Structure formats: structure tokens, C-alpha cells
Amino acid sequence: MRNAWIVCRRELGSYFTSPVAWLLVTMYSLIFGYFFWVYLGHFVLQSMELQMMGEMAPTNINEEIIRPLLANASFIGIFFIPLISMRLFAEEKRNGTIELLTTSPIRDMEVIVGKWFAATILYCWLIFYSGISFCFLFIYGHPDWKPLAVAYVGIVLQGAALLALGTFISTLTRNQIIAGAGTFAACLLLWVFSWVSSFNPAGWAQVLAYLSIITHFESFGRGVLSSKDCIYYASVIFVGLFFTARSLESMRWRS
Amino acid sequence: MITVHDLTKKYARTTAVDHISFSVSKGQIVGFLGPNGAGKTTTMRMLTCFFPPSAGEATVAGFDVLTQPLEARRHIGYLPETPPLYLEMETADYLRFVGQLKGLSGAELNRRVDYVCDRCAVGEVKTKLLGKLSKGYRQRVGLAQAIIHNPDVLILDEPTAGLDPRQIIETRELIRSLAGEHTIVLSTHILPEVEQTCEQVIIINKGKLVATDSVQNLQARFRGVESVLIDIAARTGAFSVPAIQERLEKVTGVGRVTCRDQQANSAVFEIESDRGRLVRGDLARLVVESGWDLNELRPAAMSLEEIYLQLTSAESAAPPAAAAPEANA
Numbered sequence: 001m002r003n004a005w006i007v008c009r010r011e012l013g014s015y016f017t018s019p020v021a022w023l024l025v026t027m028y029s030l031i032f033g034y035f036f037w038v039y040l041g042h043f044v045l046q047s048m049e050l051q052m053m054g055e056m057a058p059t060n061i062n063e064e065i066i067r068p069l070l071a072n073a074s075f076i077g078i079f080f081i082p083l084i085s086m087r088l089f090a091e092e093k094r095n096g097t098i099e100l101l102t103t104s105p106i107r108d109m110e111v112i113v114g115k116w117f118a119a120t121i122l123y124c125w126l127i128f129y130s131g132i133s134f135c136f137l138f139i140y141g142h143p144d145w146k147p148l149a150v151a152y153v154g155i156v157l158q159g160a161a162l163l164a165l166g167t168f169i170s171t172l173t174r175n176q177i178i179a180g181a182g183t184f185a186a187c188l189l190l191w192v193f194s195w196v197s198s199f200n201p202a203g204w205a206q207v208l209a210y211l212s213i214i215t216h217f218e219s220f221g222r223g224v225l226s227s228k229d230c231i232y233y234a235s236v237i238f239v240g241l242f243f244t245a246r247s248l249e250s251m252r253w254r255s
Numbered sequence: 256m257i258t259v260h261d262l263t264k265k266y267a268r269t270t271a272v273d274h275i276s277f278s279v280s281k282g283q284i285v286g287f288l289g290p291n292g293a294g295k296t297t298t299m300r301m302l303t304c305f306f307p308p309s310a311g312e313a314t315v316a317g318f319d320v321l322t323q324p325l326e327a328r329r330h331i332g333y334l335p336e337t338p339p340l341y342l343e344m345e346t347a348d349y350l351r352f353v354g355q356l357k358g359l360s361g362a363e364l365n366r367r368v369d370y371v372c373d374r375c376a377v378g379e380v381k382t383k384l385l386g387k388l389s390k391g392y393r394q395r396v397g398l399a400q401a402i403i404h405n406p407d408v409l410i411l412d413e414p415t416a417g418l419d420p421r422q423i424i425e426t427r428e429l430i431r432s433l434a435g436e437h438t439i440v441l442s443t444h445i446l447p448e449v450e451q452t453c454e455q456v457i458i459i460n461k462g463k464l465v466a467t468d469s470v471q472n473l474q475a476r477f478r479g480v481e482s483v484l485i486d487i488a489a490r491t492g493a494f495s496v497p498a499i500q501e502r503l504e505k506v507t508g509v510g511r512v513t514c515r516d517q518q519a520n521s522a523v524f525e526i527e528s529d530r531g532r533l534v535r536g537d538l539a540r541l542v543v544e545s546g547w548d549l550n551e552l553r554p555a556a557m558s559l560e561e562i563y564l565q566l567t568s569a570e571s572a573a574p575p576a577a578a579a580p581e582a583n584a
Contacts (some may be wrong), residue, residue, distance in 0.1 A: 006355045010341070018343050100339035100400070103303040104356040105329040252306040 003106040007114025008121070011088075015122050020087075028080060028126045035072050036133040039065050061143040066134070067221055070151040073130050074217050077123070077159050078187045084122055085166025086180035088115045089248075093174035102252070112244045116160075116167045123159040127152065147223025154220025157233040158213055162187050164240025171247040187213075256281045256408055256438040257302065261311035264297050264462075271297040273462040274311065279455070281407075284434045286453035286470075287442035288563065294462040295442040296336060299410050302440070303333045316407045329358065332406035332437070336413050338397025342386030346377055346396055349385055350403060357404035367403050375399040375429065391422040398429065402437070409433065411441040415448060427452050446563055458566055465566045482528070483535060486551035487542055488521035496522050499547070506541055508534040521548075525555055 015021040043064050092098040101111050131152075137143050166183040173179050190213045197209035209215055216229040257279040264272040272294040279285050287295050301308045302315055304324040313320045316330035341349060347368060354364045372378045375395045380388055385396065394414065401409055414430060415423045431452055433439060443449060449456055449470065456473055458465040466473060487499060496514055499522065503512045508528050516523040528534040535552060542549045 003356070006352065010344075010352050013348070014341060014343050095339070095342070096335060096337045097339040097341055099300075099305060099333070099335045100353065101356070103305050103328055103331065103333045104353075105325045105358060106356055107325070 001110070001113075003110040004114035004117065007101075007106075007111050008118040011115050011118030012121060015118070020083075021122055021125070024080060024083060024122075025126055025129055028076065029129045029132075031076055032073060032130045033133060035069060035076075036130075039069055061137055061141050062147055062223075065137065066143060066148055066151075069130075069133075070148075070155065071217070071221050073127070074155050074158055074221075075191075077127070077155065078162070078191060079184070080126060081123065081159060081162045081166055081187055082180040082183035084119050085163050085170055085183055086176045087170070088119060088167050089170040089244075090174055090176045090179040093171075094176075102248075108245055108248045109241075112167065112241055112248070116164055116241060116244075119163045119167065120156075120160045123163060124156055127155055127159070144223075150223045150225050151220050153225065154217050154229070157220075157230065158217055161233045161236035161240065162190070162213070164237045164244070165190075166240075168240050168244040168247060171244055171251065256283075257313070257315050257440065259298075259302070259311070259313045262298065262301060262308050262313050263310040264294070264301060264306075265309040271462050272301070272308075272459075275459060275462075275464040276311075277457050277464065277467050279438055279440060281438055282435065283455055284431070284439045284441070284453045285455040285457060286449035287440055287457050287459070288444070288446070288449055289442075289459040289465075290444055293459050295444075295459065296412055297462075298459070299333075299412050299440070299442060303331055303410055304328050329404070330407045332401035332404065332409045334397045334401040334409075334411045334414060336416065338393050339400075340385045340393055340396060342384070344385055345382055346385060346388070347372070347381040349396070350399055353400040354403045359404055367405070371399040371403050374402070376425075391418055391425075394418060394422070394426060395429070398426070402433065405436070407438060409437040409439045411439065413442055413444075415443070415445065423448075458563065460566065482555045483526050483538070484515065484523060484551065484553050484555045485526060485538060485542070485549070486521065486523045488548040488550050489546075490520075490548060491546075494520045494522075500524065502541065502545065503538065506534060506537045508537070521550065523551075 043061070046064070089098070092101065102108070134143075134148065138145070162183075165186055166179075169182045169186065170176075170179040172182070190211065192212070192214075193208045194212035194215045196205040210232075216232045219226045219229055259278065260276050261274045262272060262276070263270065263274050275294075275298065287298070289295050300306055302313055302320060304320045304327055307321050315327045318327035318330065320327050341352075344352070350368045350371060351364060354367055359367055372381060375398050377392060377395050377399055380392055380396075385393065388396065394417075398411070398414065401411070411430065415426050418426060427448065430439065430441065441448075441452070453470060455467070455469050457467045485503075496517055500512050500514060503509060503524060503526060510527040512527075513525050514522055515525050526534070526538065539549055539552060
């Protein structure tokens with residue numbers, strides 16, 4: 001795994017020496033900051049109205065702000081994941097540097113894991129900036145931190161799973177835009193698969209709904225760390241990386 | 256160091272490399288020659304384990320490229336046609352990264368990075384971004400990354416392509432200087448390059464091996480006869496070209512004599528003689544005894560270019576690769 005770490009470090013280096021990482025984090029903070037501001041404003045207005053009506057029932061920050069915001073954070077992630085993963089292999093193929101990696105004494109899987117892990121770290125770094133907004137809630141209020149932590153685990157797992165798919169799609173082409181568009185389509189479809197089960201009770205619709213990313217995020221959002229959903233994400237990661245390895249191998253046999 | 260036996264690579268419809276066999280011994284520089292699309296890069300990619308062969312086998316430093324690719328790769332330094340550079344990295348960082356990929360670490364890694372920077376003359380651009388380097392520097396960084404782990408075998412795919420004449424000369428010198436420590440296979444479609452840098456030539460065309468031999472043997476083989484150029488001058492007296500020509504033709508072993516160049520009182524003749532007959536001494540004696548000046552006497556080698564064109568243009572006339580050297584030896 002030393003080799004995977006070497007690849008990962010180089011990958012992170014290239015994210016951060018180019019403007020890519022900084023641009024992504026700026027955009028992510030901007031979008032998430034806007035969401036936070038809207039939810040907070042709404043919450044403040046609502047609690048003032050409730051007070052004026054004489055209701056003294058305390059409003060719940062976790063339920064009113066944190067939960068919907070985290071659901072949004074996971075959704076915003078879908079737009080950023082293709083931007084992170086699209087270059088992983090497509091760029092190497094275009095620049096010819098893939099020849100360096102595939103002729104070095106290093107296993108394909110080490111390259112793949114290194115790259116995927118670097119992408120996941122960058123994603124975590126984006127997510128970290130959403131945490132800054134939540135700090136204000138802790139300064140001025142007393143929200144429960146445990147569901148928040150669980151939800152972050154969910155967001156990271158979901159990101160890691162989608163990034164594994166993105167890594168796979170990136171090996172299919174030498175064009176970054178195609179890789180990005182393909183990944184975005186895959187992410188969005190996985191997101192909306194759950195809608196099928198709402199009008200169709202058939203077995204295949206249930207399977208489709210199970211495959212949907214969003215049905216597995218729900219419990220994390222509620223602060224429930226369920227093994228079923230962890231296994232789902234782990235298996236998506238495994239399948240994604242497995243297909244990446246097969247795709248690289250087939251590239252060797254084809255090209 | 257490298258043995259290749261019946262190596263074949265088939266793409267969907269075409270056969271890029273068709274049953275080629277050759278071997279390279281330790282410390283040699285071998286030129287891999289052929290027109291564009293002959294299968295040079297494909298062969299090199301199979302040797303470097305970039306992709307596996309469709310049939311046949313190849314071993315590098317004793318390791319089979321198909322069954323022991325990781326071990327084989329450890330002994331290979333490879334410079335692809337376009338140097339595999341990460342343009343957003345600095346030269347030294349890049350070389351460190353490649354060194355780590357090849358299994359170096361710690362003090363050894365630092366030592367090797369300094370050494371290859373020095374060797375390939377890229378020391379002054381150590382902290383520059385690779386994307387900002389000129390083509391010549393990029394090529395040298397490419398060479399530096401190929402030798403960073405001190406591999407037994409160096410495989411260079413068109414190392415001088417796209418360089419200016421001075422850079423080409425520098426790169427060739429660099430490659431020649433590496434020959435002692437490494438076994439080098441370099442591909443090119445530029446003939447003088449092979450004549451100047453290589454000891455051994457492998458010529459392929461349309462995926463088939465056309466010839467494999469040393470540069471001198473190849474040249475001799477296509478002569479059939481040996482020919483020398485002789486430059487004769489007369490200080491005094493009459494200088495008649497036909498008369499001299501007639502005298503030269505009488506020397507035993509001399510076949511055809513042709514006048515190549517004629518000045519007021521000097522002339523250059525090309526003299527063809529049967530192979531293996533030592534006519535040069537007789538020629539020299541004749542010239543001196545006749546009272547002429549012998550300005551120059553040298554073998555007229557056939558340029559590799561002519562051989563190459565003969566080999567690669569007339570497929571049917573091409574001699575069978577393996578049998579030919581013995582037949583003419």
C-alpha cells in the first residue's frame with residue numbers, strides 16, 4: 001500500500017497546485033453558505049413568530065436546520081463529485097502519463113486505490129468547509145453533535161462511493177468532459193432511482209429503489225448509523241474500484 | 256538481457272507485430288529501425304509490459320513480460336514517444352515521484368535524483384514547472400526519469416523526435432554515454448542516428464523483422480564487393496585520368512574503376528574489388544611507385560540509408576532475416 005500512498009500524494013499535489021481544488025472549495029463554500037443563511041433566516045423568523053403567538057415549546061435546531069442542511073450538503077456533493085473524479089484517468093490517458101504508471105513496478109490496484117483515495121480526501125476537504133457554518137450553531141445554541149457526526153460519516157461514505165464510480169467512468173475515455181458528464185448522469189440517476197418505488201410496487205422497482213443513493217442516506221441524516229447502509233456504500237465502492245481495475249486491464253488488452 | 260521469441264501483437268483487424276524474434280546482449284546499444292507504423296512502438300510497449308503480447312514470449316533481464324511483469328518492470332527504464340510528464344509538477348518533485356514509484360526511498364532517492372539531474376543536465380530547471388520547460392528539456396527530464404532507478408535495460412522510443420539539431424546531437428551523446436551501464440534499445444526512423452549511436456540494428460517493416468545485424472556487417476553484406484575511394488594527385492608531369500585508370504585496373508583483384516571527381520592535377524577514383532582481397536596495399540604501392548601522390552585512401556561504405564530503403568521498399572526482394580547473415584558471413 002506504500003505505492004498507493006505515493007500515487008495518492010502526487011494526485012493531491014496536483015489538485016492543490018492547480019487551481020482546481022481552490023476553485024472547487026470556493027464554489028462549495030459559497031453554495032453551502034447560501035443554503036445555511038436561508039435555513040437560518042427561516043428558522044429565526046419562525047421561532048420569533050412562535051414566540052409572538054405565545055407558544056413556549058422550544059424549537060429543535062437539529063430538526064429544523066441541521067437535518068435539512070445535511071441532506072442538501074449531500075445533494076450539492078453530487079455536482080462536485082464529477083468535477084473531482086473526471087480527471088483521474090482521463091487526463092493521464094490524454095497526456096500519456098498513464099504509460100509511466102502502467103510500466104512502473106506497481107500494481108494497477110495500487111494506482112486505482114491511490115487515485116480514488118486522493119479524490120475522497122479532496123471531497124472530505126470540501127465537506128470540512130460546510131462544518132464551519134455549523135460551528136456558529138454551536139457558538140450560539142446547543143445542538144446535539146452526535147447526529148451531526150453520524151450524518152457526516154454518511155456524507156463521506158456517499159461521496160466515496162460515487163467517487164469510486166467516477167473513477168471507473170474516468171478510465172473509459174481520454175476526454176475529461178465526457179468522463180465528467182457521464183459521472184454526473186450516473187450520480188443523478190442513482191439519486192432519483194428511489195422515485196420509481198413511489199408509484200410502482202413491482203419487485204424490480206424495489207431493487208432500483210434499493211440501489212438509490214438517497215434511500216441509504218436517510219438513516220444517516222436522522223443520526224442512525226445502520227450497518228445495512230454502511231454495507232451498501234462499501235459495496236458500491238468495491239464494485240466501482242473493481243470495474244476500474246477491469247477497465248484498466250481491458251485497456252491493456254485492447255490498445 | 257532481452258530475448259524475444261515469435262512475438263506477435265494483433266489488434267482487432269491488423270497484425271501490428273508479426274512473429275519477430277531477436278535478442279540483445281548486455282551493454283549493447285540496439286537501434287530499432289523502421290518506417291512509421293512498422294510496429295516499433297508496439298514492440299517496445301510489449302517489452303515494457305504496457306500491454307501483453309498476443310502470442311510469443313519475451314524476457315527482459317530474465318523475467319517473462321507476461322508472467323512476471325512486476326519484476327521485469329523493475330529492471331526497465333522506459334521513455335515513451337512523448338515523455339510522460341505531469342506538467343503541473345516541478346522537475347525535482349517529478350523525479351522524486353518517479354523514483355518512489357520505482358521503489359527508491361530515503362537517502363538513496365535523494366542521491367539518485369541529484370545524480371540523474373546532473374547526468375541529464377537538468378539541474379538548472381530543478382524547481383521549474385515541467386509545463387514551462389522547452390521541448391529539449393522535457394526530453395532530458397524524460398530520460399532522467401527513465402534512468403532514475405538505474406535499470407539494466409533502457410527502452411527509448413524515438414528519443415530525438417522533435418528536437419533541434421543541436422539538441423539531437425546532445426541527446427545522442429547522452430545516450431551513448433549511458434551505454435556502458437545499461438543495455439539500450441532505441442527506436443527511430445532516422446538512419447544517421449542508428450549509424451552514429453548504435454552497434455546493432457534491428458530493421459522491421461510492416462510488423463515483420465527484415466534484418467538484424469551489426470551496423471558494419473549490414474553495410475558489408477549489401478555491398479557484396481568492397482569498395483575504396485582513392486585520391487591521387489600529380490606534382491609534376493602529365494596527369495591523364497584515363498592512363499591512371501588503366502594502370503589501376505591492372506592491379507590484381509580490382510574489378511571496376513570509376514572516376515568520381517577530377518581536378519586540374521588530381522582525381523578521385525572509386526575502386527571495387529572482390530570481398531576479402533586486400534587490394535589497398537597494392538594500390539598504394541602502385542601509386543607511389545608511379546610517382547604520384549596518394550592523398551587519401553579510404554573504404555567507401557554504403558550508407559545505411561540505401562540498405563534501409565532496399566530492405567523496406569522491396570518486400571519480395573528482402574532476404575529472410577535469420578538466414579541472411581550466415582549466408583553472407
